[in-house]
Amino acid sequence: MSRSSLRTKRLIEADKKYIWHPFTQMKEWNESTPLIIESAEGNYIIDTDGNRYLDATSSLWVTVHGHRVKEIDNAIKKQLGRIAHSTLLGLGNVTSIELAERLVEIAPKNLTRLFYSDNGSTAVEVALKLSYQYWYQNGQHGKKRFISFTGAYHGDTFGSMSVGEVGVFVDKFHPLLFKSLYAPYAYCYRCPVEKSYPTCKIACLDKLEEVLKEHNNEVAAVVIEPLVQGAAGMITAPDGFLKGVARLAKKYGVHLIADEVAVGFGRTGEMFACDTEKVRPDFLCLAKGITGGYMPMAVTLTTEKVYKKFLGRYEEFNAFFHGHTYTGNPLAAAAALANLGLFKKRNTMDRVKKSAAVLAKLLTPFSELAHAGDVRQRGLMVGIELVKDKSIKSQFDPADRVGHKVCMDTREHGVIIRPIGNTIIIMPPFSIKTAELKKIVQTVFESIKRITE
Numbered sequence: 001m002s003r004s005s006l007r008t009k010r011l012i013e014a015d016k017k018y019i020w021h022p023f024t025q026m027k028e029w030n031e032s033t034p035l036i037i038e039s040a041e042g043n044y045i046i047d048t049d050g051n052r053y054l055d056a057t058s059s060l061w062v063t064v065h066g067h068r069v070k071e072i073d074n075a076i077k078k079q080l081g082r083i084a085h086s087t088l089l090g091l092g093n094v095t096s097i098e099l100a101e102r103l104v105e106i107a108p109k110n111l112t113r114l115f116y117s118d119n120g121s122t123a124v125e126v127a128l129k130l131s132y133q134y135w136y137q138n139g140q141h142g143k144k145r146f147i148s149f150t151g152a153y154h155g156d157t158f159g160s161m162s163v164g165e166v167g168v169f170v171d172k173f174h175p176l177l178f179k180s181l182y183a184p185y186a187y188c189y190r191c192p193v194e195k196s197y198p199t200c201k202i203a204c205l206d207k208l209e210e211v212l213k214e215h216n217n218e219v220a221a222v223v224i225e226p227l228v229q230g231a232a233g234m235i236t237a238p239d240g241f242l243k244g245v246a247r248l249a250k251k252y253g254v255h256l257i258a259d260e261v262a263v264g265f266g267r268t269g270e271m272f273a274c275d276t277e278k279v280r281p282d283f284l285c286l287a288k289g290i291t292g293g294y295m296p297m298a299v300t301l302t303t304e305k306v307y308k309k310f311l312g313r314y315e316e317f318n319a320f321f322h323g324h325t326y327t328g329n330p331l332a333a334a335a336a337l338a339n340l341g342l343f344k345k346r347n348t349m350d351r352v353k354k355s356a357a358v359l360a361k362l363l364t365p366f367s368e369l370a371h372a373g374d375v376r377q378r379g380l381m382v383g384i385e386l387v388k389d390k391s392i393k394s395q396f397d398p399a400d401r402v403g404h405k406v407c408m409d410t411r412e413h414g415v416i417i418r419p420i421g422n423t424i425i426i427m428p429p430f431s432i433k434t435a436e437l438k439k440i441v442q443t444v445f446e447s448i449k450r451i452t453e
C-alpha cells in the first residue's frame with residue numbers, strides 16, 4: 001500500500017495537529033501513519049491515495065447495506081430538496097412520523113411508543129430516566145437503582161457509564177457515577193460460576209436472582225445487551241440466557257431495558273436480538289445500524305403502560321423533561337426509512353443468515369491457531385479472543401499490543417478491522433459477498449499467525 005502523496009502527508013499532519021481521536025492514546029497515534037479515508041464503494045473504503053480496504057468492521061458496527069447505497073443516497077438527496085432539519089419540540093415532521101410507524105411495526109409487539117435521540121448513549125440514558133421516573137410517578141420512590149452485567153457497555157455519558165462495567169472505560173470515573181448492582185453475564189469461555197454449557201443449565205442466572213431477591217424493592221430496571229455483549233469483546237450468551245433474564249425481571253417486578261444499539265437491525269441473524277428468544281422488553285434502545293451507517297440517530301421504544309404514567313395536567317409536571325437538539329432529524333429519518341426499505345427489497349435477513357453460515361464454516365480452521373483461545377460468533381458478529389497460553393487461557397501483556405498489531409497487519413493486506421483489547425472483531429456489512437468474506441477471514445487468519453506465532 002502506498003501512502004506517499006504530498007496531500008496525504010499534509011492531511012495527516014493537520015489531523016495530528018488538531019484532532020483528538022476517540023478511545024485513542026494520542027501519543028501512539030501521533031507516532032503512527034494513520035489512514036485518511038476519502039471515499040467508499042460497496043464494502044470497500046478508500047484512502048486518499050486510492051488504496052481500497054474491505055470494511056470488515058462496518059465502520060464501527062453501523063454500515064448495513066454497504067457504502068454509497070443508491071437508494072439511501074437518493075432518499076437523503078430527496079429530503080434535502082424539502083428540509084434538512086426541523087425540531088420535534090413543539091412541531092412534528094414528516095419523515096420522523098413515517099419512521100416511527102415503521103419501527104413500531106417491526107419492533108416486539110408490546111413496544112408502541114418511541115422517543116428519538118441521536119446516539120446509543122442517549123438512547124440508553126433515555127431508557128434509564130424513563131424507567132426511574134415511571135416508578136417515581138407510580139409512588140415507588142425507592143426504585144432508583146439499576147442492575148447490569150459484568151462486561152456491560154452502554155455508552156459514554158454518565159448515566160450510561162454508571163451501568164457500564166468495562167474497567168478501562170469507567171474505573172477512573174467511579175467517584176462520579178451512581179452505584180449500580182451487577183450480575184454475571186454468561187461469558188462461557190471464562191464461566192463466572194465455573195461450569196460449562198449446557199450441563200450448567202445457565203446457573204449464572206442464579207446470581208442475578210440473588211441480587212433481585214435482595215434488592216428488587218430498590219431496583220428500577222435490569223439493563224442488558226441481548227445475546228451479544230459488543231464492547232466486552234463479542235461475548236455471545238448461550239441460548240436461554242436472555243429469556244432467563246427477562247423471566248427474572250418480570251418475576252421481581254423490575255423493568256427490562258434491552259440495549260440493542262449494537263445487535264439491533266439484523267446483526268445477530270434476527271431483526272432484533274430479542275426476537276430470537278421472543279423476549280418483550282419494557283424498553284428497547286436502538287442506534288448504530290438504524291440509518292444504515294449514514295447518520296446519527298437513535299430511538300428508545302417503550303410500552304403503552306410506561307407512556308401512560310407520564311400523562312396528566314401540565315402543572316403536575318409529570319412530563320418527560322428531556323430532549324436533544326437534533327431529535328427526530330428529518331434527514332436521518334429519511335436515511336433510516338430507506339435503510340429499512342432495503343431489508344425487504346434485498347431480502348437482507350435471508351442474506352445475513354446465509355452469510356453467517358458461510359462465515360461459521362470459514363472460521364473452523366481458527367481452532368488450529370496456537371493463540372486463538374475462543375472463537376465466538378452470533379450472526380455476523382465475531383470475536384476471536386487471543387490468549388498467550390490456550391491451556392490456561394492466560395492473557396497477553398497489554399504492553400505487547402497483540403490485538404492492535406494483528407489489525408495493523410490486516411490493514412497492510414487490504415482489510416480494516418479493530419480489536420477490543422486482544423479480541424479480534426469481525427463485523428462485516430450485510431452486503432458482504434462470499435468472496436469478500438473469504439478474503440477477510442483468510443487475511444485475519446494469516447495476520448494472527450504472523451503476529452502471534
Ligand SMILES: *Cc1c(COP(=O)(O)O)cnc(C)c1O
Pocket residue numbers: 118119120121122124153154155156225230231259260261262263287288
Ligand atoms: C456503541 C454502543 C453504545 C453507545 O452508542 P454511541 O452511539 O456510541 O453513543 C451503547 N450500547 C451499546 C451496546 C453499544 O454497542
